[in-house]
Amino acid sequence: MAGRFLSLFKPIARIIPEIKDPERRVRFNEKIFWTALVLIIYLIMSEVRLYGVPTTIEERLSALRVIFASNRGTLMELGIGPIVTAGLILQLLIGSAMVQADMSNPEDRSLFTTASKVFAIILTGVQAIAYIVGGMYNTAETTLPGTAAIIIFLQLLASGLIVMLLDELVQKGWGFGSGISLFIMAGVAQQIFWQCFSPGTGLFVGALSVMLGGNEPLTWWIFGGGSYPSLVGFVVTIITFLIIIYVEGVRVELRLSYAGYKGFRSRYPIKLLYVSNLPVIFASALFANVYLFSQLFWNNFNQNNSNFWLNLLGQYEWIESSGGGDQTLQPIGGLVYYVTAPHSLSDVAARPDRAFGYLAILIVFCIIFSLTWLEVGGLGPSTIGKQLVDAGMQIPGYRRSGRAMESILKRYIPTVTVLGGIIVALIAGVSDFFGVFGSGMGILLSVGILYQYYELLMRERASEMYPAFRRLFGE
Numbered sequence: 237m238a239g240r241f242l243s244l245f246k247p248i249a250r251i252i253p254e255i256k257d258p259e260r261r262v263r264f265n266e267k268i269f270w271t272a273l274v275l276i277i278y279l280i281m282s283e284v285r286l287y288g289v290p291t292t293i294e295e296r297l298s299a300l301r302v303i304f305a306s307n308r309g310t311l312m313e314l315g316i317g318p319i320v321t322a323g324l325i326l327q328l329l330i331g332s333a334m335v336q337a338d339m340s341n342p343e344d345r346s347l348f349t350t351a352s353k354v355f356a357i358i359l360t361g362v363q364a365i366a367y368i369v370g371g372m373y374n375t376a377e378t379t380l381p382g383t384a385a386i387i388i389f390l391q392l393l394a395s396g397l398i399v400m401l402l403d404e405l406v407q408k409g410w411g412f413g414s415g416i417s418l419f420i421m422a423g424v425a426q427q428i429f430w431q432c433f434s435p436g437t438g439l440f441v442g443a444l445s446v447m448l449g450g451n452e453p454l455t456w457w458i459f460g461g462g463s464y465p466s467l468v469g470f471v472v473t474i475i476t477f478l479i480i481i482y483v484e485g486v487r488v489e490l491r492l493s494y495a496g497y498k499g500f501r502s503r504y505p506i507k508l509l510y511v512s513n514l515p516v517i518f519a520s521a522l523f524a525n526v527y528l529f530s531q532l533f534w535n536n537f538n539q540n541n542s543n544f545w546l547n548l549l550g551q552y553e554w555i556e557s558s559g560g561g562d563q564t565l566q567p568i569g570g571l572v573y574y575v576t577a578p579h580s581l582s583d584v585a586a587r588p589d590r591a592f593g594y595l596a597i598l599i600v601f602c603i604i605f606s607l608t609w610l611e612v613g614g615l616g617p618s619t620i621g622k623q624l625v626d627a628g629m630q631i632p633g634y635r636r637s638g639r640a641m642e643s644i645l646k647r648y649i650p651t652v653t654v655l656g657g658i659i660v661a662l663i664a665g666v667s668d669f670f671g672v673f674g675s676g677m678g679i680l681l682s683v684g685i686l687y688q689y690y691e692l693l694m695r696e697r698a699s700e701m702y703p704a705f706r707r708l709f710g711e
Contacts, residue, residue: 241335242347249350253397255404262409264696271411271418274402278419281311281398282426286391288384289373302427302678303520305419311395314363315423316416318396319403320521322355327612353400360396363528364389370532412692417685424678428473431465431673439465439673459581466580469671473679476667480683483508483659488648492629501632504624506648509656511609513684515602516660516677522601523575526550530572531565541569577668577676584669591669599661606657610649617645 262270282305285291289309301307306315326348329335337344367373368389373380380388403415411418432439442457442464458467486508493501530550538546541553550572552565567573574593578584584591610616621641630636631644660680667676674682 241329242337242344242351245347245350245354248354249347252350252353253401254353255401255408255410258409267411267696271406271413274406274411274415275418275422277398277402278305278312278415278422281395282307282423284311285309286311286313286388288380288387290380302423302675303420303517303681304524305416305423307423311391312399313367314360314392314396316399316403316419317521317524318359318363319352319356319400319416320517321359321525322352324518324521325355326352328608330612356400357393357397360393361389364392364396366528366532367392369536370528371535372531412696413685413689417688420678421682421685421689424674424682427678428674432470437464439467439470465673466671468581469673472667472670473673476663476672476676476679477683480663480680481687483663484684484687488652490644490648491632492624493632494628494630502629504629506652507656508652509660509684510649510652511606511615511656513660513681514609515605515657516664516680518605519598519601519661520677526575527567527572530567530570546570577665579668579675580671581669595661595665598665599658602657602661603654606653607650610653615649617642617649620649621645 286309291309301315304315304317304320306312306317326335330337330348337348368380368385371379373385373388399415399419403419405411406413406415406418430438433441435441445464456466457464484507487505488508489503489505491501492504526549531552533546534541534550534552537543538551541547541551547570549570550567551569553568555566567576573590574597576590577594578587578591618638621644622638625636625638625641631641634640634644664676664680667679672679
């Protein structure tokens with residue numbers, strides 16, 4: 237039965253908008269259609285500007301936008317940030333046993349989904365207010381009028397609700413995978429494409445400019461530091477893709493046998509990235525909120541960096557951009573300084589303390605979220621051991637019991653989980669130091685998502701062509 241906290245959401249479940257589960261099996265081509273439609277709506281929302289927002293506002297969260305599939309000054313300003321943050325909060329509450337829930341119980345799962353929606357809507361409103369009150373839409377000359385602020389708030393709230401429903405539409409089985417994964421993958425692909433081919437600031441435009449005797453030296457184009465993406469970043473992007481593809485395939489295989497069929501053997505694969513890329517998503521959600529709220533407090537209470545307690549959260553300074561002319565707000569101290577990654581080798585050389593501090597914090601939080609997700613996601617040794625025993629499997633040479641299975645799994649799963657958390661943190665962090673296109677976290681997530689989509693599409697196609705496989709796939 238649901239715990240007392242989740243039971244509070246029973247009355248709300250009737251009024252929260254939701255997408256109905258399909259009452260029939262959705263065919264492969266129909267899933268392609270709905271997935272494509274959701275993607276098109278997302279891309280349109282990413283280009284439609286918020287009414288009332290000045291066209292001259294500067295970009296302040298560019299390093300984190302690719303993770304949350306957001307786009308500055310558009311309907312997708314908040315992206316999937318509120319949804320991810322809401323899920324993170326609830327999962328941590330359940331993982332720490334502060335909230336009681338049995339995720340194998342359909343009623344608890346339903347109430348958990350309702351609670352996630354409520355938290356997502358609340359956080360959409362909170363983040364929208366934080367953007368407005370924090371001066372994210374102010375320019376150096378003007379402040380956002382009150383009427384415009386209300387209009388922008390309502391637009392962001394409505395957009396957040398639409399994004400939540402689009403994600404639910406895909407997850408309920410009308411499409412493939414999840415909307416969150418789809419949006420992240422589209423955002424990363426879009427950013428990599430523009431960093432290569434943008435007419436104004438693309439890598440290859442930069443190469444042409446350097447060859448024709450442009451203002452920037454060749455070393456800036458190669459190693460970074462100018463207004464164009466670096467050649468090193470392009471090469472490291474390709475290398476990072478290959479490394480992640482390799483790591484995705486590394487696994488430990490546990491030998492098993494079927495108790496009812498003597499001589500029939502099998503293997504249970506334990507992937508090196510056992511909890512996938514979820515720790516990076518959770519860590520980036522946490523860092524993004526630190527960045528957002530530290531900027532809000534600085535803009536309203538600490539613009540001269542004189543408040544000791546607020547300085548611990550974040551100090552900022554207006555710095556002239558590398559291209560000259562415009563000024564950008566940059567973190568120069570506090571916690572926010574160490575949760576934003578340097579994005580070029582020149583930045584790492586200039587601020588090594590920031591680079592190593594960021595990497596250390598990222599590794600610690602990825603390990604914490606990896607271990608937390610073992611229990612929250614039902615991936616712990618006890619849960620997996622029980623599932624394998626219930627399926628009639630045992631480890632050769634051991635008695636068929638949940639305790640024996642659990643003791644063997646405990647030798648591998650916690651170690652692989654911690655190691656996987658460290659590896660995803662190192663890949664995401666170190667690749668950022670080289671100015672990788674689409675950000676290290678973005679590439680890590682997009683490769684994992686592409687891999688999942690490949691497996692999903694192959695399975696769906698097989699079940700469509702050979703209906704006998706549906707029972708095997710649990711459909």
